[in-house]
Amino acid sequence: MEHLLKTLMEALGPSGSEVPVRTIIMKEIKPYVDELSVDKFGNLIAHKKGTGKGEKVVFVAHMDEIALMVKSVEDNGQMRISTVGGISPVTLVGQLVAVLDRNGKQACEGVVSFPELHEDLEINMLPKLEDLYVDSGLDRRALKRHGVEVGSYIIPSHHFRFLDSQKIFCGKAIDNRSGCYIVIELIKKLKHIKHDLDLYFLFSVQEEIGMYGAQVSLYTINPDWGVAVDTTSSQDSECISPPPDAITVGKGPVLVLKDAEIITNKCLDDHLIKLSKKHKIPLQIKVEEVGTTDATRIMLYKKGLPSTVVGICLRNIHSSVGIASIDDVNNTVQLLFALIKNPPKIGV
Incomplete structure (x- = not known):
């Protein structure tokens, strides 16, 4: 598992030149999806059909790096x-x-x-x-x-490596190759699972310079709601006594309720919180003033759609090398898997 994360992180795929990353992802997920396509903008769209009884849902992870x-x-x-x-x-x-x-x-x-x-x-x-x-x-x-x-x-030129702990890793492009890895592992985990939702997995381009990939590809998918799988900054620099609610590496996935451009869907957020408690998956809740994700593009699609943001936190985000937790990565896979098996009834 970690070998794939290492391969993704070490691939050279800046905004506007994501082909090497897309090639890796296509090879990994092709046996597990029903349809696979690349649009004119360079986005990779994977489709896994449901029973026909559920809504059309998109999970988005951007491929590009700063x-x-x-x-x-x-x-x-x-x-x-x-x-x-x-x-x-x-x-x-x-x-x-x-x-x-x-x-x-x-x-x-x-x-x-x-x-x-x-x-x-x-x-x-x-x-x-x-x-x-x-x-x-x-x-x-x-x-x-x-x-x-x-x-x-x-x-x-930073490479993937574990630090002293085999649970804490560092390297370039954790934002957002960790999100790509999470979505890939989620797809693989669904191989023999019957699900009602009509699932689309979007690996988008050019998120770091304006979230343009997700914006255009949503017209191809036309989803009912969606989740952006991305990273956020940690708040654990005060090593001696960080605040009780500080977003901390190793303490679970992060659900972002608000960022600079979006207030995420309350129904989706509440459901994810309930699922985390039911399945005993640690979950951190964050409200922040800066940055945004592809969830904003989902929210603003056509007349507006429910969306939210789930992912891992990392130290030194938007720098040449970040630090994150492999447990947080794996717990994010588990949480999204639970969401697909038990989707919410979306309200406003």
């Missing part, structure tokens, strides 16, 4: 950068990165730097994005021979 893009290349080879998705410049400093060619293959590696760090000068203030560059050791001409040019993607 990244950088080459904005310009100096004669000495320093690559100026633009962010692809929300990533704080301070988290990039000193990081090893992979620079991709136009075909999405690694062309070379580099290190993110800025002049004060480069020359061992006194650092008086945190660098801004425009101060940063990637140093590959190659000049402009050599980079061009390697296929690196304006528009090339740059991705952090």
Whole structure:
């Protein structure tokens, strides 16, 4: 199981270039679904038919990861950068990165730097994005021979690994390859299960830059309600005595009731809380002021649909390397499996 999560996390799939991730997912789920298609936008849509007695439901997990893009290349080879998705410049400093060619293959590696760090000068203030560059050791001409040019993607080079505990892991792209992994395992778990719901599993593109993939693919699926399977930030930085309700890595899946753009459906939320108690699955409840997910696109589809957000929390979200719990991942699979076996009667 962890091998698949490792494979997903280490795949190179920034927003707008998700093909490597999609290829892995297609291979994994093809034997377990009735229909599999890729739309013109690049979204992967899997369909598992129900008995015909239930509603049409979509589970969405986005395939893309935050990244950088080459904005310009100096004669000495320093690559100026633009962010692809929300990533704080301070988290990039000193990081090893992979620079991709136009075909999405690694062309070379580099290190993110800025002049004060480069020359061992006194650092008086945190660098801004425009101060940063990637140093590959190659000049402009050599980079061009390697296929690196304006528009090339740059991705952090952190690999999947467990920390001292075999339950806590770290790596790049936990947001949202963990969500992809959860949905894949959910599909596999349903192989011999009879269910009334007509199930669609959407692996969407370009979530990190505007949730565009989910927005367009919903017109193909036309669901009755949906769940976004995504990540959220943890609140457990106070190691000595975090608040009792702090969202904590290792304490279960997270149900988000509100974020910057959505108040999730109360009927769905209440039902998930009841299911977690019935099946003794730990569940954390979160209200936050920042960020949003593909659940917002579900909610705003046509005349509006019920939607909610379930997933894992992680430390260092939207940075080059995150930290999360494998138990939280597996418990999210169990919770969504219980939801499919015992779906709610959706109300407003």
